[in-house]
Amino acid sequence: MRALLVVNPAATTTSARTRDVLIHALASDLKLDVVTTEYRGHARDLARQAAENGETELVVALGGDGTVNEVVNGLLHHGPAPEALPGLAVVPGGSTNVFARALGLPNDAIEATGALLDALHDHSERTVGLGLAAGTPGTEDEGAPARWFTFCAGFGFDAGVVGRVEQQREQGKRSTHALYIRQVVRQFLKDQHRRQGAITLERPGHDPVEQLVVSIVCNTAPWTYLGNRPVYAAPEASFDTALDVLGLxxxxxxxxxxxxxxxxxxxxxxxxxxxxxVSLHDLTDFTLHSQAPLPFQMDGDHLGLRTSVTFTGVRRALRVIV
Structure with a gap:
């Protein structure tokens, strides 16, 4: 099997020596091409090329959730077609690795590589659903490009926390649980919409849900981890259904x-x-509107301010080796 290994050299929990061990292990079973990412969006570009060349059968993402998100968006650049696209495999190398752990993979990169090789030997795979978010037609965000997410998106308070954490990391701070807690407190003190929310959720055939402060869109459960503790914002969320929403x-x-x-x-x-x-389960189409521009994040990546985002839950979007 010809495979492409996309390596994020900045992955926080793998060393150069560990990556070499993983590469040798994978190369023993695969016709392996290895590329190290060099810029933001590089993993997306590499995965898109792999999807288009017709020769690559598997793309392996070695990195955190951001690397996985880029690879998924590259594979699905032309839309979902699970049987026609390369499969996806994940070797966790980030600080949290929500997607990999939600798939049941070990959080240790070497153990996860062993599990991947076992899955390849057993021809074990599953098809997972994903979320797609885009700018809403007829709004100022209409031109925002559509983007896939694997486990969550957030509009409002939690996205503001993600943005604050990113700013701290750009200043050299380590991504720790204490860092997140500090930014939650600071976002709480700053957020002018926390007493009366500015977000409205609209979906076909239902009354709108208004005045939300928090809107977390989940594609699976758990939504995140605190160390080894799984956190369930939407316990019914699953890779086998559409999207769930927790609103506060x-x-x-x-x-x-x-x-x-x-x-x-x-x-x-x-x-x-x-x-x-408010908890909503298995939504295929809905829109989140805001009276004022609010922070927006997908898979832990802060994407700036938006006033309206339209979501689609797509079942059976991608094959994953697991």
């Missing part, structure tokens, strides 16, 4: 404490709940 319409100090506790103690059976929480 209030973020007073007491509400933050309550929902933070519910997230920390969430499980596959129960996520955040209460008077100001």
């Amino acid at each position: 319409s209030r973020l007073s100090p007491s509400a933050v404490a309550r929902y933070a506790t519910q997230l920390l103690t969430s499980s596959p059976e129960r996520g955040p709940h209460g008077k100001h929480a």
Whole structure:
């Protein structure tokens, strides 16, 4: 099998020596081409070329969730066609690795490589659903390009936290749970919409859901991890269904404490709940509008400010070796 290994050299949890070991292990079973990314968007470009050349059967992403997201967007540049496109495999190398862990892969890169080789020997794969987000026609964001996401998107408060974390990392700070907690507090103190939300969710055939402060769109559960603790914003979310949404319409100090506790103690059976929480399951088409430009993120990548985003849940979008 001819495969392309896309390596992010800045992946936070793999060393050059570890990457060499992984490359040798994969090359023993695959006709392997190895390319190291050199710029933002390079993994997307490499995966698109692999999808278009007709020779590559598998693309392996070695990196974090950002690298995986770029590879997925490259593979799906012309849209989903699982049987006609190269398969995707993931070797986790980031700080969180939500997508890989949601697939059931070990969080250790060497162990995950062993699991990948076993899956290749057993011809084990699955087809997963993904989310697609685009600018809404007729709005100022109409020209925003469509982009796929693997596990989550956020519009509003949580995206603001992601943006703050990115700024800190660009200044040389390490991505730690303490860093995220500090930015949650700072975003809470700054967010002028936290008492009366500016976000409205619209979907065909239903009344709009208004005045949301938080809107987290989930493609799988768990939504993220705190160390080894899985966090379930939308416990029913699955790679086998469309998209789930957790919306919160209030973020007073007491509400933050309550929902933070519910997230920390969430499980596959129960996520955040209460008077100001809205949970929606298996949505194929919906739009999030805002009265004012708000932060927007996908798979932990801050994409700037938007006033409107249209989401589509696409079942059976991509083959994954697992």
